[in-house]
Amino acid sequence: MIKRYILPVIILILVVVLAGGLVWFNFFRDGMIKQFFATMQQPAQSVSTYTVEPAVWTPNIEAIGAVSAIQGVELAVEVAGIVKDIPFTANDIVEKGAPLLQLDDAIEKADIVAAKAQDVLNDQTLARARTLNTRGVGAESNVDTAQAASLAKKAEIAKLEAVMEQKLLKAPFKGTVGIPRIELGQYLSPGTVVVSLQDLSTMRVDFTVNEQNLNLIKMGQLIKLSLSDADQPYEGQITAIEPRIDPSTRLVSVRAKVDNPEGKLRPGQFAQVRVELPKEEGVFTLPQTALVSSLYGDYIYVVRPAPDAAKPADAAKPAADAAKPADAAKPAAAGATAEKKEPKLVVAQVFVKPGRRSGLLVEITKGLKQGDIVVTAGQNRLNAGSVVTIANDVNPANTTDSGLPKK
Numbered sequence: 001m002i003k004r005y006i007l008p009v010i011i012l013i014l015v016v017v018l019a020g021g022l023v024w025f026n027f028f029r030d031g032m033i034k035q036f037f038a039t040m041q042q043p044a045q046s047v048s049t050y051t052v053e054p055a056v057w058t059p060n061i062e063a064i065g066a067v068s069a070i071q072g073v074e075l076a077v078e079v080a081g082i083v084k085d086i087p088f089t090a091n092d093i094v095e096k097g098a099p100l101l102q103l104d105d106a107i108e109k110a111d112i113v114a115a116k117a118q119d120v121l122n123d124q125t126l127a128r129a130r131t132l133n134t135r136g137v138g139a140e141s142n143v144d145t146a147q148a149a150s151l152a153k154k155a156e157i158a159k160l161e162a163v164m165e166q167k168l169l170k171a172p173f174k175g176t177v178g179i180p181r182i183e184l185g186q187y188l189s190p191g192t193v194v195v196s197l198q199d200l201s202t203m204r205v206d207f208t209v210n211e212q213n214l215n216l217i218k219m220g221q222l223i224k225l226s227l228s229d230a231d232q233p234y235e236g237q238i239t240a241i242e243p244r245i246d247p248s249t250r251l252v253s254v255r256a257k258v259d260n261p262e263g264k265l266r267p268g269q270f271a272q273v274r275v276e277l278p279k280e281e282g283v284f285t286l287p288q289t290a291l292v293s294s295l296y297g298d299y300i301y302v303v304r305p306a307p308d309a310a311k312p313a314d315a316a317k318p319a320a321d322a323a324k325p326a327d328a329a330k331p332a333a334a335g336a337t338a339e340k341k342e343p344k345l346v347v348a349q350v351f352v353k354p355g356r357r358s359g360l361l362v363e364i365t366k367g368l369k370q371g372d373i374v375v376t377a378g379q380n381r382l383n384a385g386s387v388v389t390i391a392n393d394v395n396p397a398n399t400t401d402s403g404l405p406k407k
Helices: 002-039 106-135 140-166 211-216 313-322 326-339
Strands: 045-051 055-057 060-076 081-085 099-103 168-170 175-177 193-210 222-226 234-241 251-259 270-276 280-283 285-287 292-294 297-305 345-351 353-358 361-366 373-377 387-390
Touching: 045 297, 060 175, 060 251, 099 193, 106 140, 140 168, 193 211, 193 270, 211 251, 222 251, 285 373, 345 387
Parallel strands: 045 387
Antiparallel strands: 045 373, 055 280, 060 193, 060 270, 081 099, 099 168, 175 193, 193 251, 222 234, 222 270, 234 251, 285 361, 292 297, 297 345, 297 373, 353 361
């Protein structure tokens, strides 16, 4: 009877032991996994850095301007007529007074010939009337009538010559002509635009600045002009400042003159304008890539030695003293040199107060000190305390356009 219950009891004990073992194994495995991840060293992140030093800061005012020729017009005809001759081609550089368009003036020429013939007759009639009046056989009124007729005809001739001159369109100044907008034989009405004439040797740029910067703008101040972010190849001077502030935009219009010897600037282009202000010394600046903005403020990452990286210098002395023979110490020293590693570096999150911005630079007014090593690239992979390695082979701070010296 007892033997009948022994086998089930043994089976029950084995099941309980097996179940307990499985439960213990699961707890043990989870604990080991947690311990592994808690003590696992995160791989060092490669970052680019810039060492903070006081620099010379050149503040400036940036704006977008529109380029136009200092002399540029759309030439149009004053009178109606048929196009007889177009003595220019597109992009010709013409001198002042050069002919650009000739309308048919045959009728005006014929009228002038007829008027001049009549003018000769009127002059003869006037001379005869004066002779008769001197001899006392002609009335004074005849002299006045003949003189009036002569003057009227001369005025008519002058009018016909002026109309004929209007049939010839001339360049009002030296410049470059554009594409002709008319064709031979075309009938033109008064006001029809013929061609554009632009003096490309000197350009002007119109831009606006806000009213807060109005007191920083002066006549004759230097500006730099470019058509892209790459460089500032053109220089000019401010020639006019609008005395009135636009009440709707609170902006002030400014005009500057820019030399254009190579003719690369063209009327109608948009350009980036930079008004340079007096230089300031001892200013802390950073590449704008180093600054990170968040809801809590602007911050940067500063590279510092890890807290456990520094070790006492005397800690290695007992090991060195243990080797008595001189020759035995040499391999140990060689091994120590081979095993020597660079100090471990971590980053700290430092909140800063940014100031003015200029190009690729930003001024830092609070939170920086001289000698700080600031991360300029790779911040998206970092947290406070992250281990980093410095790799400045490709560094946004090491560009001449940013105005920073290479570090």
